[in-house]
Amino acid sequence: MFRAEPLVKIRLHMLSSEVADAALELARFGIYSPAQHQPEILRENPALAYREAWLEAEARTVKLVERCGDPADLSIPEDAEAPTLLDLEELNSWLKEVWVTCMATYEGEVRIADEIRHLDALQDTLGKLEHINVDLAHLLRPDGLLAVNIGSLPATSVKRVGEALSMTGYIIHNFDTIGDQVYAVIAGPRERHSEVRGLLSQAGWRELPVPEELRTHPKTAHAWLIEERKRVEQQNLAECAALETLRGKYRSGLDEARLRVELGRPLAEAAIVGVRGQGALASLSGWVPRRRAGELKEKLEQRFHGNYWLDVEEADKQEAATIPSLVRYPAWLMPFVPLVKSYGIPRYGEFDPTLPFAFTYLLLFGAMFGDVGHGAVLALLSILFYRRLGKAAWIGIAAGVMSMLFGVLYGSVFGFENMIEPVWISPLHDPIKVLSIAVAFGVGFVTLTLLANARNRLVAGHSAEALFDSGGLAGLLFYIGATGSIASVAGATTISSPFWFMALAGICIVAIYKWLETGAGLGERALVTVIETLETGINLFSNTLSFMRVGAFSLNHVALALAVFTLASGLGTAGHWFAIVLGNVVIIVLEGGIVAIQALRLMYYEGFSRFFSGDGNEFIPLKLMGIK
Amino acid sequence: MSAYLDTRVSLFSSRLWQDEDFRALIESGHDELNGILAERGLPQLAAGLDTLDSRSLEQRIISQLLDETTVLIRPLTGSERNFLLYWTERFEIGNLKTLLRGKMTGERPAVLLNRLTPMGTFGHLDIQELVHAEDVSELLRRLESSHYADIVRPARRAFEESHDPFILDAALDRAYFEGLEHRARPLEDGGGKLLRHLMGALIDRLNLVWLLRYRFNYNLPPAQVYFLLVASHYSLPSSQLKKLATLASQEEVLAALPESLRKLLAGTNDIPEVFLRMERSAADRASKALHSGAPAIVRAFAYLTLRERDLRSVRAVLRGRLLGLPKADIRLAMLHACEGSA
Numbered sequence: 001m002f003r004a005e006p007l008v009k010i011r012l013h014m015l016s017s018e019v020a021d022a023a024l025e026l027a028r029f030g031i032y033s034p035a036q037h038q039p040e041i042l043r044e045n046p047a048l049a050y051r052e053a054w055l056e057a058e059a060r061t062v063k064l065v066e067r068c069g070d071p072a073d074l075s076i077p078e079d080a081e082a083p084t085l086l087d088l089e090e091l092n093s094w095l096k097e098v099w100v101t102c103m104a105t106y107e108g109e110v111r112i113a114d115e116i117r118h119l120d121a122l123q124d125t126l127g128k129l130e131h132i133n134v135d136l137a138h139l140l141r142p143d144g145l146l147a148v149n150i151g152s153l154p155a156t157s158v159k160r161v162g163e164a165l166s167m168t169g170y171i172i173h174n175f176d177t178i179g180d181q182v183y184a185v186i187a188g189p190r191e192r193h194s195e196v197r198g199l200l201s202q203a204g205w206r207e208l209p210v211p212e213e214l215r216t217h218p219k220t221a222h223a224w225l226i227e228e229r230k231r232v233e234q235q236n237l238a239e240c241a242a243l244e245t246l247r248g249k250y251r252s253g254l255d256e257a258r259l260r261v262e263l264g265r266p267l268a269e270a271a272i273v274g275v276r277g278q279g280a281l282a283s284l285s286g287w288v289p290r291r292r293a294g295e296l297k298e299k300l301e302q303r304f305h306g307n308y309w310l311d312v313e314e315a316d317k318q319e320a321a322t323i324p325s326l327v328r329y330p331a332w333l334m335p336f337v338p339l340v341k342s343y344g345i346p347r348y349g350e351f352d353p354t355l356p357f358a359f360t361y362l363l364l365f366g367a368m369f370g371d372v373g374h375g376a377v378l379a380l381l382s383i384l385f386y387r388r389l390g391k392a393a394w395i396g397i398a399a400g401v402m403s404m405l406f407g408v409l410y411g412s413v414f415g416f417e418n419m420i421e422p423v424w425i426s427p428l429h430d431p432i433k434v435l436s437i438a439v440a441f442g443v444g445f446v447t448l449t450l451l452a453n454a455r456n457r458l459v460a461g462h463s464a465e466a467l468f469d470s471g472g473l474a475g476l477l478f479y480i481g482a483t484g485s486i487a488s489v490a491g492a493t494t495i496s497s498p499f500w501f502m503a504l505a506g507i508c509i510v511a512i513y514k515w516l517e518t519g520a521g522l523g524e525r526a527l528v529t530v531i532e533t534l535e536t537g538i539n540l541f542s543n544t545l546s547f548m549r550v551g552a553f554s555l556n557h558v559a560l561a562l563a564v565f566t567l568a569s570g571l572g573t574a575g576h577w578f579a580i581v582l583g584n585v586v587i588i589v590l591e592g593g594i595v596a597i598q599a600l601r602l603m604y605y606e607g608f609s610r611f612f613s614g615d616g617n618e619f620i621p622l623k624l625m626g627i628k
Numbered sequence: 629m630s631a632y633l634d635t636r637v638s639l640f641s642s643r644l645w646q647d648e649d650f651r652a653l654i655e656s657g658h659d660e661l662n663g664i665l666a667e668r669g670l671p672q673l674a675a676g677l678d679t680l681d682s683r684s685l686e687q688r689i690i691s692q693l694l695d696e697t698t699v700l701i702r703p704l705t706g707s708e709r710n711f712l713l714y715w716t717e718r719f720e721i722g723n724l725k726t727l728l729r730g731k732m733t734g735e736r737p738a739v740l741l742n743r744l745t746p747m748g749t750f751g752h753l754d755i756q757e758l759v760h761a762e763d764v765s766e767l768l769r770r771l772e773s774s775h776y777a778d779i780v781r782p783a784r785r786a787f788e789e790s791h792d793p794f795i796l797d798a799a800l801d802r803a804y805f806e807g808l809e810h811r812a813r814p815l816e817d818g819g820g821k822l823l824r825h826l827m828g829a830l831i832d833r834l835n836l837v838w839l840l841r842y843r844f845n846y847n848l849p850p851a852q853v854y855f856l857l858v859a860s861h862y863s864l865p866s867s868q869l870k871k872l873a874t875l876a877s878q879e880e881v882l883a884a885l886p887e888s889l890r891k892l893l894a895g896t897n898d899i900p901e902v903f904l905r906m907e908r909s910a911a912d913r914a915s916k917a918l919h920s921g922a923p924a925i926v927r928a929f930a931y932l933t934l935r936e937r938d939l940r941s942v943r944a945v946l947r948g949r950l951l952g953l954p955k956a957d958i959r960l961a962m963l964h965a966c967e968g969s970a
Contacts, residue, residue, distance in 0.1 A: 052738045059760035099762055154782050164855040167870060180781075195849035202795055202855055204785025 002355065004325035004348050004616075006290045009037050011283055011311040014304065016046050019275065019282040020082035020267045025303050026284065027266035027622040029296055033324050034274025034286040034622055042278045047271035053088040054261070054268035060095040061257045068102040068246050074255055076262060076624055083260045091260055098250055105246060108239045115232050121183055121208060123225055124176055125150060147190040149200075151207040152181045161203045168192045183208070266622050287315075287324055287619065315348070317461055323348035326619035333358055335391040343604055344614015349459045351452050353612055357603055360445070364599040366402030367438075368553035370427075373414035374588050375403025399596070410554070414584050415561025427554045428562075435551035442547025443483050445607065446540060450476040453611035468513035470536035471610060478506025479540050510536055543606045550602075553595055560587050632703045633924035637931050640696060641918055643669040644931075645938040653945050654958055661949075665942075673942065682947055683743060689939045690719050690745045696935065698749070700928045708925040711811045715932065716750045717776075721804050723753065724776060725797060731764045732793060752776070779803040794846075798838075798856050805834060805858045815925060822922040826930060828862030829910035832889070833903065835864050840878055840899045850874045863889060904963065911937055 010032075014022055026032040065071050083091065139148050153161060155177060162172045170188030177183070186205075188196065267275070274286045288296055293312050300308055315323050325348050329337055336358040346352045369375070379400025386393040407413065411422030427434045454473050457466035466472045481502025488496040511533045518528045564583025568576045608614065645668060653664055665674040672688050694716060701712050723744045730740040737759040744755060752775035761767040768787065771780040783799035809831055816824040835857045842853045850873040857869050863886055864872070875881045882893050882902075892909055896902050914930040922930075941962045948958035 048738075052736070055756070056737060056760060059757070060762075096762070103762070103766075154785060156778075157782060160855055160859065163866065163870065164851040167851045167854060167874060168849075195851055198849060199852040199855050201790045201792075202786050202799065202852055204782050204789065206785070206789070 003350065003352050004327050004346060004619075007287045007315050007323060007326065007348070007619075008290045008293050009035075009285070009313045009315060010288055010293070010296070011037065011285045011313075012300070013281060013283045013309040013311070014307065016277055016280050016282040017084070018304065018307070019047065019277070019284065020050065020084060020264065022282075022284055022300075022304070022308070023267035023270045023275075023622065024082040024263060024624075025299060026270075026286075026296075027624050029288075029292075029299055030623060031292055031326075031621050032286050032288050032296070033326075033619045034270040034272070034284070035322075035324070036273045036276070037285050040276055042276035042281065042283055044277050045271065045275055046277035046282050047267055047275040050085050050088065050264070051268045051271040053085060053092060054264045057088050057092050057095060057257070057264070058261050058268075060092065060099055061254065061261050064095065064098055064102060064250075064254060065258065067106055068098075068243065068250065068254075070247055070251055070254075072255075073626075074258060076259065076626070080259065080263055082263045082267060087260065088264060091257055094253070095257060098253070102246060102250075105239060105243050108242070109236075112232055112236045112239060115235075116229075117178070118208065119225060119229055119232065121152070121176070121178065125183065125208070145190055146187055147193045147196075149186045149205075149207060150183075151186070151200075151205050152178075152183045153200075153203050153205045155180050155182045157203045158182050158184070161199070161205075164199050164203075165196065168195050170196055262624060262626075265625065270622060286622075287326075289326060290314075317349070320348045320460060321615070322617065324619035325350075325352075325616040327352050327354070329354060332394070335394040336361070338392075339395075339600065341618075343608050344612065345616040345618050347460075347613050347616035350456050350613060350616065351459075351611065353452070353608065356448070357607075360607070361599050361603055362398050362402045364550055364602055365399045365595060366406040367550050368595040368598065369399075369403045369557060369592060370406025370410040370554060371412045371414065371557065372404045372407035372420070374584070374592070375400045375405075375407055377588055378403060378592065406554075412558065412561075414580075415558075415564060415587065417558065417561075427551070428558045431551070431555050434554055435548050438547050438549075438551035439544060441550065442544040442606075445547065446479065446544055446610070447476065449607050449610040450479065456611055456613075464513070468509050470510045470514075470532070470539075474506050474509035474513065475536060475540070476506070478503050478510060478536065481506055482537065482541075483544075507533060507537065543610070546602065546606050549598060553591075553598065557587070557591060560591060630703075630924045633700065633928060636700060637918070637924065637927045640700075640931055640935070644934055645942070650941060650945065650962065653942065654949075654955055654962075670939075670942065673946070682943075685943050685946060687745050689943055691748070692939065693932065693936055694719070694748060694750055697932065700932070704925065707811065707814045711808075711815055711925070712928065712932070713750070714808060714811050715929070716747075717752075718804065719745055720747050720751060720753060721776070721779070721800060723747070723755075724771065724780075725800060727758055727767060728764060728796060729793065730759075731761060731767050779807065798842075801834075802856055802858055805831065809858060809860065820923055820926050822917045822920065823926045823929065824862070825913050826910070826917060826926065826933070829906070829913050830933075831858055831860050832862050832864045833906040833910060834858060835860060835869060836872075836881075836885075836889075836906065837899060837903050839869065839872060840881060840902065843873060843881075844878050845899070907937075 012022055012026075138144075139146075140150075158172070158174065165172055165186065165188065168188060169192060170186055172184050172186050174182050174184045186196070186200075270284060270286075274284055276283050276285065297310060297312075300310060325346050327346065333354060336354055339361070340352075340354045340357055366375075377400070379397050382389065382393045382396025382400060389396065408420070409422065409424035411417060411420050411426055413419045417426065417428060425433060425437075450471060450473075453471045454466045454476070457463070457469070457472060468474045470478075481499045481504070484493065484495065484499030485503055487493050488499060511529055514529045514532045515525060518525045520528065561583075564580060564587070568579035568583065571579055649664075649668060653661070656664055662674040665671065670692065672692055673685070697712060697716050701709055704712065726743050727740060729735075730743070740759045741755065744759075747753075753771075754774075758767060758770060761770055764787070768780060768784040771777070772784060774780070779800060782803060783796050786799045787796045809827065812823060812827045816827065838857055839853055842848045842856055843850070848856075854870055854873045857873075859866055860869070868886070872881050872884060875884060878899075882890065882896065885893065889906075892905055893902055896905060911934060914933045917930040918927050918934065920927075944961040945958055948961050953961070
């Protein structure tokens with residue numbers, strides 16, 4: 001729970017023909033993360049063609065299921081085998097055929113929608129032309145001197161098309177706009193129509209063919225339009241029925257395709273980094289937890305009966321930056337994991353701060369937002385919205401409970417300071433004490449972060465940094481000495497000399513270390529040493545003083561409540577209670593939000609930045625995703 | 629912010645190549661090549677030069693330009709940032725054309741993927757999804773719901789009507805450069821007189837070269853040629869382009885140009901020559917803008933155009949050397965290197 005599990009690197013060698021099944025077995029094992037280990041003797045990546053075919057099959061299957069399929073859940077049989085490259089290629093050919101059929105139906109639907117739009121436009125056109133008393137039959141005569149076209153084009157092209165048409169003696173007249181399409185009549189000398197054709201095509205002009213029926217009497221035209229609409233609707237029903245038939249026809253085939261695609265996923269994904277080979281030999285490489293290596297060997301033995309070779313090697317500390325981190329957390333701690341991961345992933349071997357983070361975050365939140373009533377509301381709201389919030393609701397519940405606990409300690413209920421006696425301290429009545437406790441907490445917190453950093457440096461093999469750097473034990477020596485010295489000056493302790501000595505020794509060690517570590521000329525070296533040593537002191541104390549905000553926010557909480565009560569006291573009974581309820585809502589929403597962010601900020605910037613590199617790689621196991 | 633950008637541009641401008649740098653690149657021995665490239669801020673190009681194909685070289689050049697753009701846009705906001713970001717979208721439009729051509733010829737997704745230029749954080753397209761489109765129609769449909777919907781929509785309508793790849797390319801180019809002109813306009817109106825000059829040099833060059841090419845190489849009718857040009861308000865405004873498109877020969881077109889352009893193009897015989905002269909003139913303008921007290925955004929844009937010109941010339945030299953061409957041919961190739969950008 002405090003650090004990543006020890007991992008071993010594995011190399012599984014087998015025949016190329018079995019590599020897909022091996023990857024599937026590793027995915028079923030559930031805790032193998034593919035990676036490429038150095039040095040790599042095998043030069044080729046035999047799974048690239050497999051991945052390519054798989055990606056194609058996956059893309060087609062997803063599209064087909066979306067358009068023509070029935071996306072029901074499917075289970076993966078225990079004994080199912082991974083598809084070979086040949087299987088995937090065959091599957092791809094079949095999917096392509098199905099795609100062509102489905103697309104024909106889909107295009108049919110699009111065509112029908114287009115025809116309906118076309119009929120609407122025709123009806124509209126007819127309505128408009130009726131009023132202007134134009135003889136359509138005469139106007140659209142194919143042997144006239146005037147060439148007339150009715151159609152649509154994108155609205156963005158209209159101006160430009162008009163300008164271009166004017167160069168050939170043509171004019172354009174818009175009579176309607178539907179969406180981004182403008183419906184227009186284009187007319188001009190027939191002998192120059194060939195010049196216009198290319199332009200119209202380029203401009204995305206779509207001709208609106210006016211059937212003979214529309215060129216006659218308006219009543220006949222209307223009757224024709226009604227008939228046409230009926231015909232198109234029937235066609236639409238037929239297309240829907242065809243799609244349903246297709247769904248029935250291809251359902252089992254598409255289910256099989258989904259299954260195969262899922263079974264092929266492990267090798268296709270491992271192919272990115274974890275598969276090498278040469279000739280008939282293939283090798284899968286990656287990481288597994290040391291405690292599960294024996295189990296993996298057993299599983300491989302059961303499946304491949306000795307027809308493989310498994311190399312298991314301990315992880316090298318020097319590779320820590322590239323080894324993935326696998327940390328197991330108890331279920332109750334899981335809601336806090338995303339908050340830590342949003343800062344970074346612990347490097348392999350690095351101290352994982354999730355557990356102390358969870359406790360300290362809740363403690364800080366409770367201390368800054370201590371109120372029995374507000375905490376209860378927060379907890380109740382988190383329970384109420386449990387489904388919507390998911391795991392994050394647990395953080396809300398825990399923060400609410402912690403807030404209630406501090407409310408009891410502070411004696412505060414919905415801002416009323418006299419409803420219950422404070423068990424520990426009332427921030428309003430003893431603000432200096434509250435601020436002092438917050439700073440003392442900060443000293444403890446910073447000390448722990450320095451210890452954690454020294455430990456991380458030691459584990460990473462940087463013992464000099466762990467001992468002598470400002471973030472190591474020398475920095476800690478200075479910090480404790482300087483803090484003690486300040487405390488003795490303030491009269492909090494009578495011990496003085498040992499603290500001064502510790503502070504001096506600590507800062508001298510840090511300065512000497514900086515001097516030796518800086519590889520530069522004399523002047524630059526001196527400058528870097530002075531500045532970095534000074535920075536050590538400034539940072540440590542500014543980080544500590546930052547914790548005063550914990551006390552300040554607990555005071556702020558009381559002050560806000562006081563402001564609400566002052567406002568409410570000037571109002572009548574109804575107004576009084578309305579102001580108190582509204583004020584409490586504001587406090588919960590506004591201050592609750594600010595305190596949640598401040599607690600996170602303290603953890604990230606005063607805590608994590610001191611010891612947590614967060615530049616690790618997540619252990620992403622190869623897994624079967626399930627088919628939904 | 630403007631001080632930061634000004635300083636950045638000034639620092640970057642020392643990376644621009646001079647004639648003697650190109651001479652050194654052409655004349656140098658094989659062992660010196662890496663050193664020269666690294667010295668001129670192009671270590672990316674130097675790595676693995678011997679095994680580099682032309683596609684990878686192009687990809688590295690674009691990657692270098694994108695890296696430098698990332699630094700330049702850092703302090704920019706609003707229309708200035710939009711303008712430089714849109715300028716980088718040319719490379720993604722190039723990817724889009726590669727995808728369309730690949731789908732027309734039934735290219736395999738893996739092959740297509742290798743041909744595309746990685747756009748990094750500048751990318752807007754879901755490449756994996758697009759390379760797996762079954763055909764051009766599906767690809768265009770998917771593109772219509774992408775960042776490039778406004779550019780692709782008219783192109784799709786045009787392509788559906790004619791199924792002519794030329795129409796698709798021309799429609800994409802026109803839509804892109806109209807978008808660029810549209811984004812430059814507020815910056816020009818805000819006192820960017822030099823930006824107007826730079827944009828004018830770019831759009832006028834494109835319009836004139838396209839006009840000559842469409843009209844006299846492809847024999848398209850005047851109205852269609854005019855439609856394919858970028859609506860412009862520079863030296864060759866729309867009214868002028870309309871007149872030029874109706875003229876019967878290249879000589880007549882060149883003779884009818886405004887005074888400044890006529891002088892510049894006097895004695896040119898072919899379209900590549902027209903392009904080269906206009907391109908050189910544009911580079912001179914960009915160089916003047918870069919070394920002037922123009923607003924930082926104008927200097928940044930000038931730097932990027934000059935840098936791209938340099939890098940295309942470097943690419944021509946490197947390709948020539950890889951192919952083992954004689955030095956004279958390499959010099960000639962270098963001169964024509966920027967033609968690909970039109």
